[in-house]
Amino acid sequence: MLFKNLNIIEPIQKSLLQVGYSEATPIQEQAIPTLLAGKDLLGCAQTGTGKTAAFAIPILQGLSTEQRSTRSKKQIKALILAPTRELVIQIGENFETYGKYLGLKTLVIFGGVSQHPQTQSLNRGVDILVATPGRLLDLIHQGFISLKQIQYFVLDEADMMLDMGMLQDVRKIIKFLPQIKQSMFFSATMPSEIAKLANSILKNPTKIEITPVSSTVDIIEQSVYYVNKSNKTKLLIDLLKNKEITSALVFSRTKHGADKIVKTLEKSKLQAEAIHGNKSQNARQRALNSFKEGKTRVLVATDIAARGIDVDELSHVINYDLPEVPETYVHRIGRTGRAGHGGIAISFCDVEEKSSLKYIEKLISKSIPVIENNLYPLVEMPKEKSSKPIGRSSSTRNPKTGYGNKSKGSKVSQSTTRKNDKMNRYK
Incomplete structure (x- = not known):
């Protein structure tokens, strides 16, 4: 479906055409009408499906309509949470691209850099805030940010936040949000803890599932x-x-x-x-x-x-x-x-x-073709006999999950091993 058929306002249409976007991806085609209608959304979509535009365009359109009816000082009306600096920057760039002709102010904040430029921008007024959870909480506690006026809330890459141990910060942030708002929740996978969090945030959401994680892109x-x-x-x-x-x-x-x-x-x-x-x-x-x-x-x-x-x-x-x-x-x-x-x-x-x-x-659900014409073929060395004392067991790693298996006599709990292995995966 073409973007021009999705009831998107002309200034956003103009921005999309300038960057060569004319046809919506499946998640954009399904999500944009739902979000323009004010409904909450639960999206299960992997990277590369176009989900940023799917939530950015309706948010920009909603804020632009409101902006024309009021000239008060800019307050944070939309909050997008993402797990990494790079993703926050990318989302911020997309909001600026699609909202080029709307006069809305987008700010990205993340840790690892001085907070001073970020707090200066906050003092000048911001419409849309894209943030990592840790830095956002810091600035909330310091009194630089109020989330009382939030009308749109997006939690992006929720499963990655789970892997990185960020869900506790996310839950703390949610307590600062108003009860009445439109919420959008995106995750490539939906483990039980993520599903539970989604249920606590969303109200009668429309569910959209695009390209399940098990099906890699055919091209x-x-x-x-x-x-x-x-x-x-x-x-x-x-x-x-x-x-x-x-x-x-x-x-x-x-x-x-x-x-x-x-x-x-x-x-x-x-x-x-x-x-x-x-x-x-x-x-x-x-x-x-x-x-x-x-x-x-x-x-x-x-x-x-x-x-x-x-x-x-x-x-x-x-x-x-x-x-x-x-x-x-x-x-x-x-x-x-x-x-x-x-x-x-x-x-x-x-x-x-x-x-x-x-x-x-x-x-x-497919075998990956093996390259046979290989100058450096795998040569498996004969296994050496174990020199471990009889009766002493060791922790092994389950290749399916990446977590260590609990062994008898281990002084480290299985939950601690799981947490450490999760963090080690993202070094």
Whole structure:
């Protein structure tokens, strides 16, 4: 369906046409009329489906209509919560793009940088606030932010907030919101704790489910190389020598691993930058902008930092390390194949990651083709006999969930192990 058929006001239509958007995605086609009618929304949609525009356009239209009837000082009327700095920035940019001709003020706030510029902007007046939970709570407690006038509330990437341990902060923020408001809740997956939170926020919501997490985008060409861990970097360098890889987002499991990959690539005269939680916000934003603008061909990222990376026509996603949680694989490869464009997802799998690959294939209900013509084939070493004392048990990791299994005699509780493993996944 075309945007012009969705009862969207002319100034927003003009902005959409200027960035080349004429046809709505399925989630936009279903969500925009629902939200324009004032209903709450529960959306189950993975990255790359166009959900930001699905909630941004109705919010902008609602605030614009109200703006024409009052000239009072700007107060925060819309709040969008997202888990990472990059995603907050991306959402803020989308609001500014779609609302270019509306005269509404959007502000993004997040931690890791000085709060002074943020508080100055808040004092000048803001219509739309896009924030990470931690910094928002800090500024609420300091008296810089009041949420009493909120009319629109969006919780985006709720399942990631669960993984990052943010739900307690989210619940605290919800207590500051007025009872009467329009609420929108988006999550790629719907575990029980997320479903419970959604039920506490939404009132008779319209439910929309687009592209279930288990069904990867069909236009993405997927493949896997079986390779020893010690040869992964050599394989990556060989692949990147192919000029057909115009842009590559490479996923590393850890921050240290991302930095190590970049250093090795640079030694081979391959320009690359890393983006992860140990980088300053300015460094992360510079690296991201350079990648988006095509100045940097390779960006190496951890999962936590990659959420919010939205690059048009990204040609390749490379899983240097397979994720321990199968759903994460779907989120990763969804960075390519966006907006109807094709894309290629390549994965490296060492002997320890075979079980992770098995669970990924089970989730997506298909076998990922194996590249047989491989200069660095996997060579499995014979297993050594265990030297552990008889009777002493150890913690093992379930490759399907990424959590440690509780073993007899362990002094660490299963819940503590689960929490630690969750956080380690996002280093």
